[in-house]
Amino acid sequence: MTRIPGVILAGGKATRMGGGDKGLLPLGDATLLDSVIGRLGPQCSELAINANGDPARFARFGLPVLADPMADFPGPLAGVLAGLDWAAQTGAEAIVTAAADTPFLPGDLVARLTAEAAEKGVPIALAASADEAGVQRRHPTFGLWPTGLREDLRAALSGGLRKIVLWTDRHGAATVPFPAASFDPFFNVNTPEDMARAERLLARGMA
Template sequence: MTIPGIILAGGQARRMGGGDKGFLPLGDGTLLDRVIARLGPQVSGLALNANGDSGRFAGLGLPVIPDSLPDYPGPLAGVLAGLDWAAGQGAEAIVTAAADTPFFPGDLVARLVDVSSDMDVPLALAATPDPERGMSRHPTFGLWPVALRHDLRTALEGGLRKVVLWTDAHNAATAVFSGGSYDPFFNVNTPEDLARAEEMLEVMA
């Protein structure tokens, strides 16, 4: 399959005081710089899901795709926007990654494709082991088939907001990643998280 990557940056970053979390500094660049560098080699092309003035992302040189539904209905709206864009590109599926998660696995796409390879309509989410819940799924990191975009649109227009309710309804596969010494899906929601990300970056260097 030809699989473009969609970086989900449509959130409002309330816990960071608003604005675009992706532009927060990390190491010698930004959060978005690290996400682009990590996802780019794994996919056939990249686009950014974000709302508002797309001009603020002009320096990235990426297509910017806004939500097609109003009032920030959550990450599934970004997935739908990505699927609609990918359909116009002739792609069969997309992989999504969050703009605030700088350390996700370098084999994310390969593993998502592998666990869903026997499905008629491949759909998969990333997950990590959780000592309390057994498994913690990461719904902004997934493989999404273009064939289900109209089903997703109908679900969103009907009020669905929780990602896993929709993915479970379609028997999504799960790709389990072990973080080892760090959580590969650690995301930055607060200033304290950003400081922690800097510490993690130093350890990995």
């Protein structure tokens, strides 16, 4: 499996940040989404953005914008499905997803997810990192997803399933731990305080 498209999940409503598109908020001289694209793009054969509403607001990034294939904002799994449908049309066997509000994601995300899935012989792999107590916590919006399971996922969503790990656990998903040195690479911006921390990390050269 050598050709892996990436899909940035940007469909959240950012209610704790005052609403709107969290990925378009400024970080340093650019935006959160610029940071995610800069880190995920070199790891993938191509990128797309999953977001709903007018796609023109993302035009400057020059990437396909994929709307959820289901109404009423059913959550990140709908974004995964949008990405799988898009990738399947191009003949890709899998995608890797990342959240639009996580500007310091690992530079080896795709390589490690694909390697672990291959080693374990499973179709899905999810990233994880240790919390402050040292307990590994999965980050299910950061995953490797095979296009061959998209109809299974569509059926699950149509049946009302919304929680990512309930579906991934059905398929024996591998968990891939990523080390956290001075901070968790999956740190995501949910509040103004988080944005201030991201600015400090950026200033320290963590991007």
